[in-house]
Amino acid sequence: MILLGSTGSIGVNTLEVAKKFSISVEMLVAGNNIDLLNSQIKEHHPKTVVVANKEDVYKVNHPHVFYGQEAILDVIKNSSSELVVNALVGFLGLRPTLTALECKKRVALANKESLVACGAFIDTAKIQPIDSEHFGLWYLMQNRPIEKMIITASGGAFRDWEINKLQNATLADTQKHPNWSMGQKITIDSATMVNKI
Structure with a gap:
């Protein structure tokens, strides 16, 4: 699999699942947490690593390190993996979702911006939601007519503040x-x- 956002909470949990079920990790993509990324590389042995910033390339303990969004897209296009787990934060995750779908890959999606910005244009048959909110919506919508949907806010640091x-x-x-x-x-x-x- 390709894991986009490996050092975030969803990425860390995804790697635990991959380890438990012996799923090989072809590529890891991470932002700024290079120490955690290096630990993940040591444990999961990806073929390729992509980081956000050029200056971090030399801090990564791997022979095949690239940087930036174009590198993410290139690796997706040239990958043999059938699954892309997209746990990137924000609109940074949109182009990788679209590229993975264009390449006929399945997408396990935690990046909700992909759906918000382009949901009407995305073939959702190849997408499996994995973040709590859109997984909940997906589950509820299976073979059920939806008349009205209200999304509530369940938490956050200021939930009980005046x-x-x-x-x-x-x-x-x-x-x-x-x-x-x-x-x-x-x-x-x-x-x-x-x-x-």
């Missing part, structure tokens, strides 16, 4: 999610409800 207290919130406050340990960006998005947009 509105007048929010103006004094700090970055440290956003990181205190009551239920999950996640990366900084998604934790902030959860606290501010940007992840519901």
Whole structure:
């Protein structure tokens, strides 16, 4: 498989599943957590690694390291893997989703921006949702007519805060999610409800 977003919470959990079921990892893609990425490389032995930034290439303990989004797309196109797990955060995940589908690969999708931005144009038959919110929606919609759907906010650091207290919130406050340990960006998005947009 190809794993996009290996050092985030979903990526880490995906690698645990891969290890348990002896799924080989052809490519790892990560952002800035190079220490964790190097640990993952040592354990899972991917053929290729892609990082976000050029300056991190030389910090990665692997002979085949590339950087940037074009490298992600090239590796997807030239990969023999049939499965792409897309756990990238934000619109960075859109082009890899589209490229994987163009290459006739199955996509395990945690990146909801792909569906929000291009859902009407995506063949969802090749997509399996793996993040909690869109997996829940997918599950409920199986062979059931939907009349109305309401998506609620279940958590986030500010869930129980009074509105007048929010103006004094700090970055440290956003990181205190009551239920999950996640990366900084998604934790902030959860606290501010940007992840519901």
